[in-house]
Amino acid sequence: MIAKPILMQDDGNEDGNRANRGTSVITRTQPKTKRPNLYRVLLLNDDYTPMDFVIHILERFFQKDREAATRIMLHVHNHGVGECGVFTYEVAETKVSQVMDFARQHQHPLQCVMEKK
Ligand code: TYC
Numbered sequence: 001m002i003a004k005p006i007l008m009q010d011d012g013n014e015d016g017n018r019a020n021r022g023t024s025v026i027t028r029t030q031p032k033t034k035r036p037n038l039y040r041v042l043l044l045n046d047d048y049t050p051m052d053f054v055i056h057i058l059e060r061f062f063q064k065d066r067e068a069a070t071r072i073m074l075h076v077h078n079h080g081v082g083e084c085g086v087f088t089y090e091v092a093e094t095k096v097s098q099v100m101d102f103a104r105q106h107q108h109p110l111q112c113v114m115e116k117k
Helices: 051-062 066-079 089-105
Strands: 002-008 025-030 038-044 081-088 111-116
16 A cells, blocks of 8 residues: 555645645555566477367467467467467466366367466
8 A cells, every 4th residue: 555645735835845834735545556467378389289279279268260370370380389368367377277178188288388477
């Protein structure tokens, strides 16, 4: 919490300094708004997971259209790793679990990880 002056009443002092003549400074206690930590969710390349399966993952769990999903999949295929999205901790954790569970159910070795930004 930080007490932040929000209004300084004019005390009529022409030289610009505040004189102590009973004038007041109104303050309010303002809850500090903190930005949440953000996490990248990454897909890792492997030699076995079918390209179409990776595209499907990106559409299903990351709301990518076919074109964006294909671009991300090819980036991972060519560079070894690529970003699916950026989320708060719990959302990122859920995405990673969903992808890993789905890949395992289909017996693909696809790996998905999260990394603090
Ligand atoms: N390299 C895989 C293939 O040639 C495709 C692939 C892309 C696998 C992205 C994983 O995260 C991945 N079938």
